[in-house]
Each structure stands twice: as C-alpha cells, then as structure tokens.
Amino acid sequence: MHLPPELDFLSPFLIKAKEEYRSACWLLSDFDDPVWRISFEFKTYKELDWRVVLDDGSTLTESRHKQLLDSFKYYLTSCTRISSSFLADAKGQRQQHKRFRAACHIIDLLLINSKRYKLSSHGLGGLTSGNLIEILETIASTPHTTESIYNWTNRAREYCLDLVKRTDSNEISIVLKSLPEIGLITNEQLDDDILGISYDLIPQVRAALYLRNFYHNQVPYGKQPNTFLLAQDIYHDTLRGKSLAKPVHPILCFNSDTSTFKKEYRSAPVKSGQHERMIDNTYYFYRSTLYSLGLLHEIPLPSPPLEALIEAERYMPDLSTLGRFRTVPSDIVFKAVRQAIEFHLDHGQEITKAFCRVALECRKRNISPSSLTHEEVQYLVGQKLASLGVNRLCLSTRVRGSAKSKTRSNVKGKKNEYFENLRRNSGLYELIMVYIGCIQLTIGVLMARRASELYELKAADCLDETETWLMFKNAKSTRHLFGHRRRQARPIEPIAVDMVKTLIRMQKVLQRIGYIRKLKTLFAVPTVTGAPNLTESSVTVYNRNLDMFCDYFETPLNAAGERYYFRQHQMRRFFAMLFFYCGSFAKLDTLQWMLGHADPKHVYHYITESTDGSVLASAKAHYVAEQLHMGNVENYLALAELLKKRHGTEDFNLIDTHDLEDQIQDLLVEGWVEIEPEFFTDHQGHKFKVVARLILTEETA
Incomplete structure (x- = not known):
C-alpha cells in the first residue's frame, strides 16, 4: 500500500509479519541462506549452520523440510524482535542476545528430540500441551543448560566409552607407556568427578582422546580436552550446541607435572544427593521464550495450538528442590x-x-x-x-x-x-x-x-x-x-x-x-x-x-576415608550451633567464654535476626540429632517418640547422624516440631536449655 508522505510514519505498521520477520538487526545473511552469519556486536561474526541432521538421517535444509526450517528461522527472528527505541539501549541489546540464546536452546532441544516429537512429519504444529510442559520441565530440571538441554555429562560419557571401543588397543597401550602421567588421577579429580566412567577406564579414555588430537594446554588443568571439538562431534543434531564449548570434566585432564595435587585426601561430601533446580527468574524467561512460538501464527506457519501454548504458559514446576549441605560433626x-x-x-x-x-x-x-x-x-x-x-x-x-x-x-x-x-x-x-x-x-x-x-x-x-x-x-x-x-x-x-x-x-x-x-x-x-x-x-x-x-x-576422616574440608556454607550454621552447645552443662574448654559474656536471650535474638531461617533450622536439627545420637533424650521425649513411630527404632545410635538430621529437619519444615531454647535463671545466673516440642495436630492428637 502506497501512503502519502504525511502518513509515511504508518508504513512499519502495515508490513506483513512474513516480510517483517525475514530480517533482524543481528542477521547479516539472507533469510534463505543455509548458513547464517550473525553478530550481536561481536568482534567477528559467528555462523549458524542450519544443515542439521534429523532423526531419519535427512538434513533440515532439504526441500521436503522447508516448512519446518522456515518455522525455526521465523521463530528465531520474531522472538528476538525488540522495538527500535529499546534496542538503542545497551541493556536492550543484551536482552535481545539473551532471548536469542534461549530460543536457540529451545530449538536445539526440539531437534535433539525430533524423533520423539515427530518433527519430520508433523512440524511444530504437532506439539501438544503435554510436549510443551515436558520441554519446560526438562529446562527447569537443572540450572545448567549444558545438562538440561544438551545432557552433556551423559552424552560425553557415552561418546568417550564408544571412542575407546573404536580405537585400536595397541595404539592406546603405546600412549599409556609413552605418557605415564596420563594415568594419574588426583584427589581433586575424584572429588569433582560426575562423568561416571570407571576409574580403571579413565587412562584408556584419555589415551583415545589424545590419539584424536582432542587435547590442548589450558590452565589450571594442564592437558584438557577441547570441548569445542568434542561438541562438533557429539552435537551434529543441534543448531547451536555443536558450535559452543562445554564445561570441562576434570577427570579427563592430565598434567606432565605430577605435583598437581592440592589436598591430601578426597573431600567428605558437603551436600546431600538432591540436585538444585533452575531459579524462578530464569525459568520465567525460558517459559516466555517458548510461548513466543505462538508468533508463527501471524505468518502463518504451523505452530502449537494456542490452547497448548496458554496451558504451558501457566505451568509452574517445582523450582525449590535444593540439596542440603552436610553438617560437619x-x-x-x-x-x-x-x-x-x-x-x-x-x-x-x-x-x-x-x-x-x-x-x-x-x-x-x-x-x-x-x-x-x-x-x-x-x-x-x-x-x-x-x-x-x-x-x-x-x-x-x-x-x-x-x-x-x-x-x-x-x-x-x-x-x-x-x-x-x-x-x-x-x-x-x-x-x-x-x-x-x-x-x-x-x-x-x-x-x-x-x-x-x-x-x-x-x-x-x-x-x-x-x-x-x-x-x-x-x-x-x-x-x-x-x-x-x-x-x-x-x-x-x-x-x-x-x-x-x-x-x-x-x-x-x-x-x-x-x-x-x-x-x-x-x-x-x-x-x-x-x-x-x-x-x-x-x-x-x-x-x-x-x-x-x-x-x-589433620581434621578427621569419615568412614569412607574422606577428610572433612571446611566450606563457609557449612560454617554459617555453627554460630547458632555454638550458642546451643554453650547452653549445655558440659564444659567446652576454650569455646565456653565466647558467648558467656552476654545474656543468652540477647544473643539468641541476634542469632535469629542475623541468620537465615533455613540455616538456623539446619543448626537446630543437627544439634538435636547429635544429642539423640549420644543418647541424650531427656529434653526431646516427644520428638524421640515420633521418630520411633516413623522409623521403628528407639536406638538412635543405629541411625546415621546425617540421616537423623535430615529427618528432624523435615519435621521442622513440615511443622510437626519446633526446637527452641528455654531460658531460665538460677543461682548461677542466666541459663537455657534446648527443647523440642511436638506441635499438636489432628493426626498427632
């Protein structure tokens, strides 16, 4: 439509979406090119290669997949569109780049699971509300997209084990003999290992990677795998994942200097086995980016039904599952x-x-x-x-x-x-x-x-x-x-x-x-x-x-021969722990004076004001768990009875202190029990004792 000069300002609003979204300020190539050059004010442009291999062995750029390819391209250009006034701001540009990365992650997740979602035959229009919710749940499962989106640890493990099978054993033996340091595994590597490969196989895995020229020299690991090259081999089924380096697994690194140790023993675990999940703000950002698939309806191209998008937009997974830090005795x-x-x-x-x-x-x-x-x-x-x-x-x-x-x-x-x-x-x-x-x-x-x-x-x-x-x-x-x-x-x-x-x-x-x-x-x-x-x-x-x-x-070792190496997130609860122990009637030698100079009521008020509720609850649970473990049940009879009913034993020596602490903390969180100091005054001055009270409910009454 041709407008008179005085109405030219309306022109941008009359452009059809299909034409408007064929360009983006970060796109340096033609929309139909199989490889895009992109730049978000990078020193040099980067490439986005659309020639991705799908589950049936075909390539995304083949003519029969044109509609699916266009859907992905339009999704990427449309969901990163920001008003020109906002784009002029540096913060707006960063936000656009952030949206671009999130959209690429979602595209990669769809491509990796192309067989499951039947992308070759149904395209994006075949995605149901259940599929979208599953995608959101996958993204929220961990704060690290390398794991939630790309399943990096599992795929790296499978790749390494397969590489060993494909490599001549004689060549591996030659490398192991010529580079004896390739078989050295340090305590720090054992502490940080999440790769899950048997330690007996690690030298062979390193040798196989070495034979493929996957190692380069980097601080602080010495010889470490080039994860950019590994990603190109592993993630041929992705758009962006194949061109991004991944976190290094320290267990795969080795050093010609055999003096790379930093600790004498392996570290005792500082956290329980529960995994942290994505924080809420990040999840909301990914959810809104996924919801932008609905923009394809404007073009129009196949897109998830609006009802499915709305249902996914309302989905809220559990984002609060945090592993508990283990308390040092x-x-x-x-x-x-x-x-x-x-x-x-x-x-x-x-x-x-x-x-x-x-x-x-x-x-x-x-x-x-x-x-x-x-x-x-x-x-x-x-x-x-x-x-x-x-x-x-x-x-x-x-x-x-x-x-x-x-x-x-x-x-x-x-x-x-x-x-x-x-x-x-x-x-x-x-x-x-x-x-x-x-x-x-x-x-x-x-x-x-x-x-x-x-x-x-x-x-x-x-x-x-x-x-x-x-x-x-x-x-x-x-x-x-x-x-x-x-x-x-x-x-x-x-x-x-x-x-x-x-x-x-x-x-x-x-x-x-x-x-x-x-x-x-x-x-x-x-x-x-x-x-x-x-x-x-x-x-x-x-x-x-x-x-x-x-x-x-020489702090003590646990039963597994691991040393307790202190970390501040464990130490935070010990100010409260110190308070509880100073209230006991046992001598504490050098430590007893630390809180003995003040009214314990005032000290406890300071603790509750300056200590997070979760930290204080953990300190309470640990103190009472240790008291029960030592047989001091006088002030915790109701709690002991409840634990006995739940776990079928009154001999708390049989229960690991960490497990007992977790059980008590669960009771605190669930509102079954409260643990507080009870203050009193006798002829020796102000004192207190820590008691546990069972909170009466219909179930416990």
Missing part, C-alpha cells in the same frame, strides 16, 4: 576453632612479621622472593620460626636449593613428602596460608556470613572506627540498587578483631615498603610463583586456605 568444628585461635595466639604475629622482613629484603635488593636461597629465608624469618621448622620460602615455588647451588628444586615433589613438610612448617608461604585459613575459619564460624561476603572483605575498610563491627557487602541485597550491594555491619568478637588487625597491619607494612601498591582483600595471600605481590582473595583462594588448614591440623 560439631566436635570437629569446635576443636578446629580452638586450634585456629591457639595458632593465632602462638604464631600469628611472628608469621606476618617474618613475611614483611622477607618482602623488605626483596625490595632493598630489587629481587623476586623466589630468588632467595633457603639459607637466606631461614635467616630472615628469625630464630623462632626457624626453630619451628621454616627452612624455605614455599613448598610450591621453584627456588634455588642453596647459596652454592644453581639448580632449582622440583615443584612440590611427592605427595606424602609435601604434606609431611607442610606439617613440619617447612614453607613460610604455606604457613601464612594456614594462618589465614585459621582466621577465615574463626570469622566464618563467629560471623555466620556467606563466603562471598568474607572473601571480598577489604583490608582498608572491613572494620569500623571503633574496631568492634565487621563491615561487608551483603551478598543478597542488590534489589532496587542497580546491581550494587548494600554495605552492612555486624558486631565481631574481640579475638576475631585481633586476627583481622594482624592481617591489616601486615598489608600496611607491605604497602609502606612498596611491596604492594595498595591494600588488597583481607585474605590475600603471597603469590605462590614467588613473584613480589599478593594474590587477591577469591572463592578459589579462600577455599585453598581452608584446605591447607585442614591438612595441616
């Missing part, structure tokens, strides 16, 4: 806190001063710390630390072995020797990491904050002027703040303040002598390469310090 944590405090009191000042002397010497001579000989390090750290065992800079840094020798020692060496040297206090840097791990553990238990709130603490401003409050950024407080996090303050125990001030003083000295340009994060550690600097704290550095602490003090 309380006696282990209490002992660890005592060890941490004693280590600080005995060695904290000396360790930080020794490091400052090393840094000053390096600044005077304008050399790297790794240039110092073992003898020079022993002299610089002082007699007290030298007698404690310090005889080198770092167990993980290549340094000269002695003043006379020009050779360099091997990194770390054998695993058993490394951890023996760690506990002999041989390395100064390791001793600093252990000490910082002590501080992290103490603050983590006493403050009950999230890990990110702690490892992001700044040495420059983490304490207020009175040095009685810890200042941090709340990890979940960005709402209405444009992504910025609220700064909050919480009271901190004097012993923890003393620890924090020790680290702050160390950094101020390092800044004054020019070793660092500015103050770093509070838990920054010396750079293990021996470079003159501090490595900023991060989740990796934070956890490594805790691991170092656990191996140094």
Whole structure:
C-alpha cells in the first residue's frame, strides 16, 4: 500500500509479519541462506549452520523440510524482535542476545528430540500441551543448560566409552607407556568427578582422546580436552550446541607435572544427593521464550495450538528442590576453632612479621622472593620460626636449593613428602596460608556470613572506627540498587578483631615498603610463583586456605576415608550451633567464654535476626540429632517418640547422624516440631536449655 508522505510514519505498521520477520538487526545473511552469519556486536561474526541432521538421517535444509526450517528461522527472528527505541539501549541489546540464546536452546532441544516429537512429519504444529510442559520441565530440571538441554555429562560419557571401543588397543597401550602421567588421577579429580566412567577406564579414555588430537594446554588443568571439538562431534543434531564449548570434566585432564595435587585426601561430601533446580527468574524467561512460538501464527506457519501454548504458559514446576549441605560433626568444628585461635595466639604475629622482613629484603635488593636461597629465608624469618621448622620460602615455588647451588628444586615433589613438610612448617608461604585459613575459619564460624561476603572483605575498610563491627557487602541485597550491594555491619568478637588487625597491619607494612601498591582483600595471600605481590582473595583462594588448614591440623576422616574440608556454607550454621552447645552443662574448654559474656536471650535474638531461617533450622536439627545420637533424650521425649513411630527404632545410635538430621529437619519444615531454647535463671545466673516440642495436630492428637 502506497501512503502519502504525511502518513509515511504508518508504513512499519502495515508490513506483513512474513516480510517483517525475514530480517533482524543481528542477521547479516539472507533469510534463505543455509548458513547464517550473525553478530550481536561481536568482534567477528559467528555462523549458524542450519544443515542439521534429523532423526531419519535427512538434513533440515532439504526441500521436503522447508516448512519446518522456515518455522525455526521465523521463530528465531520474531522472538528476538525488540522495538527500535529499546534496542538503542545497551541493556536492550543484551536482552535481545539473551532471548536469542534461549530460543536457540529451545530449538536445539526440539531437534535433539525430533524423533520423539515427530518433527519430520508433523512440524511444530504437532506439539501438544503435554510436549510443551515436558520441554519446560526438562529446562527447569537443572540450572545448567549444558545438562538440561544438551545432557552433556551423559552424552560425553557415552561418546568417550564408544571412542575407546573404536580405537585400536595397541595404539592406546603405546600412549599409556609413552605418557605415564596420563594415568594419574588426583584427589581433586575424584572429588569433582560426575562423568561416571570407571576409574580403571579413565587412562584408556584419555589415551583415545589424545590419539584424536582432542587435547590442548589450558590452565589450571594442564592437558584438557577441547570441548569445542568434542561438541562438533557429539552435537551434529543441534543448531547451536555443536558450535559452543562445554564445561570441562576434570577427570579427563592430565598434567606432565605430577605435583598437581592440592589436598591430601578426597573431600567428605558437603551436600546431600538432591540436585538444585533452575531459579524462578530464569525459568520465567525460558517459559516466555517458548510461548513466543505462538508468533508463527501471524505468518502463518504451523505452530502449537494456542490452547497448548496458554496451558504451558501457566505451568509452574517445582523450582525449590535444593540439596542440603552436610553438617560437619560439631566436635570437629569446635576443636578446629580452638586450634585456629591457639595458632593465632602462638604464631600469628611472628608469621606476618617474618613475611614483611622477607618482602623488605626483596625490595632493598630489587629481587623476586623466589630468588632467595633457603639459607637466606631461614635467616630472615628469625630464630623462632626457624626453630619451628621454616627452612624455605614455599613448598610450591621453584627456588634455588642453596647459596652454592644453581639448580632449582622440583615443584612440590611427592605427595606424602609435601604434606609431611607442610606439617613440619617447612614453607613460610604455606604457613601464612594456614594462618589465614585459621582466621577465615574463626570469622566464618563467629560471623555466620556467606563466603562471598568474607572473601571480598577489604583490608582498608572491613572494620569500623571503633574496631568492634565487621563491615561487608551483603551478598543478597542488590534489589532496587542497580546491581550494587548494600554495605552492612555486624558486631565481631574481640579475638576475631585481633586476627583481622594482624592481617591489616601486615598489608600496611607491605604497602609502606612498596611491596604492594595498595591494600588488597583481607585474605590475600603471597603469590605462590614467588613473584613480589599478593594474590587477591577469591572463592578459589579462600577455599585453598581452608584446605591447607585442614591438612595441616589433620581434621578427621569419615568412614569412607574422606577428610572433612571446611566450606563457609557449612560454617554459617555453627554460630547458632555454638550458642546451643554453650547452653549445655558440659564444659567446652576454650569455646565456653565466647558467648558467656552476654545474656543468652540477647544473643539468641541476634542469632535469629542475623541468620537465615533455613540455616538456623539446619543448626537446630543437627544439634538435636547429635544429642539423640549420644543418647541424650531427656529434653526431646516427644520428638524421640515420633521418630520411633516413623522409623521403628528407639536406638538412635543405629541411625546415621546425617540421616537423623535430615529427618528432624523435615519435621521442622513440615511443622510437626519446633526446637527452641528455654531460658531460665538460677543461682548461677542466666541459663537455657534446648527443647523440642511436638506441635499438636489432628493426626498427632
């Protein structure tokens, strides 16, 4: 329709949908091309190859599938259409790219299941409400689209096992002999393994991948599979999945340096077997993107019936299934806190001063710390630390072995020797990491904050002027703040303040002598390469310090021979746990004074104000589970009777503490039981005891 000049502004509204959606601002190719060039302000354009193999062996670009191909193309261009005024905004462009990725994920999920949905014969018009709901349930099953959409772990496992079968066994044997490191499996790899291949087969799988040139050098794994190349082989039935790299499974990586271990033992599980699901906002985004299939009705092209789309739009799966963090036995944590405090009191000042002397010497001579000989390090750290065992800079840094020798020692060496040297206090840097791990553990238990709130603490401003409050950024407080996090303050125990001030003083000295340009994060550690600097704290550095602490003090092993390596999400509940145990009438040695200075009512009020409900419920459940496990049922008779009815036993020693904790927590969540402190005053002052009350219902009455 030709409009007069004064009505030209109406032209965009008169274009038919079929013509309008043949273009998009990100599409650089002709709509009918079999391979699209696309760009969302990329440095170079990317390709979208529509020549996908369907379940019957045919290709999507064949003439008989033109309607299905056009449906996919129009779906992609239409659901990413954004008004020009919004598109001019950078946020709008990011939103468009996000919608594009989500639509590609949905197309890939349909293509992967093309046989199930009979796409070859029925197209998108054959999708029922049940199919759409199934798609949404699949997407919501995990927060990671590599698993929900692409089933990456299972398909990678099947591919690897099939590759071994297709590879000549003699060639595999040759690789295993020529590269003995290819058979080394570390504790960290065992901890992180979800691939599910028998460990006896892992060396053969690695060799088969190596023979196909699938490995490349990457930090931090050394030789790791190129998942981009693997995806091209595995996901030939997808549009976008074949051109995207996938997460690396650490169990498939290997390193020519056999000293890649980080922990002495495998980690005891920190979470129950339940899987986390997609968060609600992400699910809503995918659901609205799927609903955009209805735009095909405008063109018109086959599309799911409107009734099916509306029913799917109303579907809400369970998005709240979270695995529970396993609680470390309380006696282990209490002992660890005592060890941490004693280590600080005995060695904290000396360790930080020794490091400052090393840094000053390096600044005077304008050399790297790794240039110092073992003898020079022993002299610089002082007699007290030298007698404690310090005889080198770092167990993980290549340094000269002695003043006379020009050779360099091997990194770390054998695993058993490394951890023996760690506990002999041989390395100064390791001793600093252990000490910082002590501080992290103490603050983590006493403050009950999230890990990110702690490892992001700044040495420059983490304490207020009175040095009685810890200042941090709340990890979940960005709402209405444009992504910025609220700064909050919480009271901190004097012993923890003393620890924090020790680290702050160390950094101020390092800044004054020019070793660092500015103050770093509070838990920054010396750079293990021996470079003159501090490595900023991060989740990796934070956890490594805790691991170092656990191996140094040899925290106990569980029945499976796995060590309890502390994590902050486990420690958060122990402030409340500490409160409950201080209410008992058993002696707690060093720990009893921590909460004995205040009215327990006031302390408990602070706990309930500053601790998440789920964390507090977990602490209550764990405390009562341990009491029942030890036979202390006096304050929990009704609860014990209920558990007896449910599980057919009154001998709680027969039930694993973790299982008992889960059962009690379920009762708390379901509203059957409440567990609270009961306060009273006697001749010794304010006291309390923890009791469990059965909440009467029609069923229990």
